[in-house]
Amino acid sequence: MSEPTARTGVIHDIGYRKYDGPRLGRARVARALYSHSLRGAYGLGRSGRSKVLPMMLLGVMCLVAFIIAVIANVGAGITSELVLPYSAYTFTTQAILTIFVAAQAPVSLSRDLRFRTVPLYFSRPLERSDYVLAKFGGLATALFLLLTAPLLIMYVGALLAEFPAGRETGDLLLALLGTVVFAVVFAGVGLVVASLTPRRGLGVAAIITVFALSFAAISTLQGIIRYEVGNADLAGWLGLLSPVTLVDGFQVWVLDASGRAVAPPPGDAGGVVFVLVTFAAIGACWALLNLRYRKVSI
Amino acid sequence: MPVIQTEELTKRFPATTALDRLTIDVEPGVVGLVGANGAGKSTLIKILLGLSPATSGRASVFGLDVIKDGPEIRERVGYMPEHDCLPADVSATEFVVHMARMSGLPADAARERTADTLRHVGLYEERYRPIGGYSTGMKQRVKLAQALVHDPEIVMLDEPTNGLDPVGRDEMLALIRRIWVEFGITVLVTSHMLGELERISDHVVVIDAGALLRSSSTSDFTRTSQFLVVEVSAETDAVAATLTEAGLTVKRDGHQLVLSLDDDETYDLVRDAVAAQGVGLIRLEQRRHHISEVFGEDQADV
Known part of the structure; x- marks a missing residue:
């Protein structure tokens, strides 16, 4: 005879429990928001549908790099160089970068504006500049990862093809510095535009317009002025006016990269100006975002 | 503190x-x-x-x-x-x-x-x-x-x-x-x-x-803002009279009577008045006053 089991599930109402655990300060809260934004840029911790686009773009970036790595290995006997240098990869695949920024910058900022969640952040220990820093850092890191992953694949491919390891490593490190600048400039410009509208669709369209249109217009003008008018210097200066050509110019002068823009910055003076304008652009994005969130209605 | x-x-x-x-x-x-x-x-x-x-x-x-x-x-x-x-x-x-x-x-x-x-x-x-x-x-x-x-x-x-x-x-x-x-x-x-x-x-x-x-x-x-709204099926005036006799302040508001709710005894008085008239009690509710009504009374006092 088995004993009757009297033990059934009982729900206890334990009442309200006070919290006396640790309360982390501003810096740790900002870090939590940073990783939340970084994960959010790839749709992690969000619905399955919001993972599709960022993961697909990352996939395309890596696929192209993989093909380059395969070509390097197949043709190892013929050439000892990658068909596309590391530092030119970002410029070549800039359309993907633009789509990623256009899709994810509004996710980071416009949602909080549209659903009016912003006051909930600012009624907590976080300062407004912490919010901006966490969002800026989160998206910039997401872009850096998007740009770095394919470079690493190409690097592995180059090493497998037994290209000179020292040269490849040096090139890669320089190119990584370039991707940092690309990531910060693109994140900054994208977030400034996204912070101006609570409507996501509008944000996406505006960001694509800013990047793609400015690049198309500037490249065309550069072509006309350099080859039709014959003024290479003026064509080079025009590169300041579009984010892509600006950072490309920065790379050419600072990192001695092979530029892909129609016209490189004119001379050393031009190079210095490109560097200064790049840093000024990053500073301006930071200042504009802070200004925007100082005035945001609570 | x-x-x-x-x-x-x-x-x-x-x-x-x-x-x-x-x-x-x-x-x-x-x-x-x-x-x-x-x-x-x-x-x-x-x-x-x-x-x-x-x-x-x-x-x-x-x-x-x-x-x-x-x-x-x-x-x-x-x-x-x-x-x-x-x-x-x-x-x-x-x-x-x-x-x-x-x-x-x-x-x-x-x-x-x-x-x-x-x-x-x-x-x-x-x-x-x-x-x-x-x-x-x-x-x-x-x-x-x-x-x-x-x-x-x-x-x-x-x-x-x-x-x-x-x-x-x-x-x-x-x-x-x-x-x-x-x-x-x-x-x-x-x-x-x-x-x-x-x-x-x-x-x-x-x-x-x-x-x-x-x-x-x-x-x-x-004290100043709670009221009781009473609605009866018939004889509204008679009920109002009975309640007034019992010492309550009664205001007529269409079909409804509005009483000031001083304490729980008011409910007993309403019950007794309705029973005495032999009518049905349709509504008995505490009225929540809109703030403007309180302001109105304040201004009347001044």
């Missing part, structure tokens, strides 16, 4: 004066802040949170100055805004966990407190579904949960009953009362309905056009 103190607090916008030399002391408990729309209730809360600077005067929370010690105050305060503030595309659990982390709770504590808090505000299975599909009542509960999740010492609730039906209103009011009685958290709650706040508040502050109209414990208010 008062939890919240303001001294000659003034806030001017280019077009209006939102707060006009407001001086109040808030003791621990449930404090109702009543005023018509635009009376300056939300402005006061924003100043107390350090989100908006005052034009002049001083304000302190827990004895901390709202301008100098804003971050320190915000660590110990919960805030539920009047407007919608919930993202539609995440679940209540995900959202409240995130807001708990934004209040400085470590990840595991944030998850644990979120589960507890959502249970306390009455959200169960639906907490895993996206907030976009929630009813107004459920959204208000999520808004309340994010204000409570980090176990603050005081919560400021801006119009928490807005948009709720009568049942939802009663549930929300009961919940707010529990925040003080069971959780031990001081509550500053605003509404434009005096009647609903006087039921749950220990102290009521009435402001009008940014100036203090009245500040008193709830029992003082109850």
Whole structure:
């Protein structure tokens, strides 16, 4: 005879429990928001549908790099160089970068504006500049990862093809510095535009317009002025006016990269100006975002 | 010691004066802040949170100055805004966990407190579904949960009953009362309905056009603002006469009789009067007075 089991599930109402655990300060809260934004840029911790686009773009970036790595290995006997240098990869695949920024910058900022969640952040220990820093850092890191992953694949491919390891490593490190600048400039410009509208669709369209249109217009003008008018210097200066050509110019002068823009910055003076304008652009994005969130209605 | 103190607090916008030399002391408990729309209730809360600077005067929370010690105050305060503030595309659990982390709770504590808090505000299975599909009542509960999740010492609730039906209103009011009685958290709650706040508040502050109209414990208010509405099936005049004979002040309002509700004996008198006339009792309810009616009486007194 088995004993009757009297033990059934009982729900206890334990009442309200006070919290006396640790309360982390501003810096740790900002870090939590940073990783939340970084994960959010790839749709992690969000619905399955919001993972599709960022993961697909990352996939395309890596696929192209993989093909380059395969070509390097197949043709190892013929050439000892990658068909596309590391530092030119970002410029070549800039359309993907633009789509990623256009899709994810509004996710980071416009949602909080549209659903009016912003006051909930600012009624907590976080300062407004912490919010901006966490969002800026989160998206910039997401872009850096998007740009770095394919470079690493190409690097592995180059090493497998037994290209000179020292040269490849040096090139890669320089190119990584370039991707940092690309990531910060693109994140900054994208977030400034996204912070101006609570409507996501509008944000996406505006960001694509800013990047793609400015690049198309500037490249065309550069072509006309350099080859039709014959003024290479003026064509080079025009590169300041579009984010892509600006950072490309920065790379050419600072990192001695092979530029892909129609016209490189004119001379050393031009190079210095490109560097200064790049840093000024990053500073301006930071200042504009802070200004925007100082005035945001609570 | 008062939890919240303001001294000659003034806030001017280019077009209006939102707060006009407001001086109040808030003791621990449930404090109702009543005023018509635009009376300056939300402005006061924003100043107390350090989100908006005052034009002049001083304000302190827990004895901390709202301008100098804003971050320190915000660590110990919960805030539920009047407007919608919930993202539609995440679940209540995900959202409240995130807001708990934004209040400085470590990840595991944030998850644990979120589960507890959502249970306390009455959200169960639906907490895993996206907030976009929630009813107004459920959204208000999520808004309340994010204000409570980090176990603050005081919560400021801006119009928490807005948009709720009568049942939802009663549930929300009961919940707010529990925040003080069971959780031990001081509550500053605003509404434009005096009647609903006087039921749950220990102290009521009435402001009008940014100036203090009245500040008193709830029992003082109850005397002047609680009424009983009686509707009978026939012989309304006779019932009214009987009640007047019994010593009550009776006002005729269409088919209804309005009595001042002094104590529970009033109910007995109504029962006896209706029974004596042999008519049916259709309606017997406490009327919640709109704040403007109280203002009207005040002005009549002056």
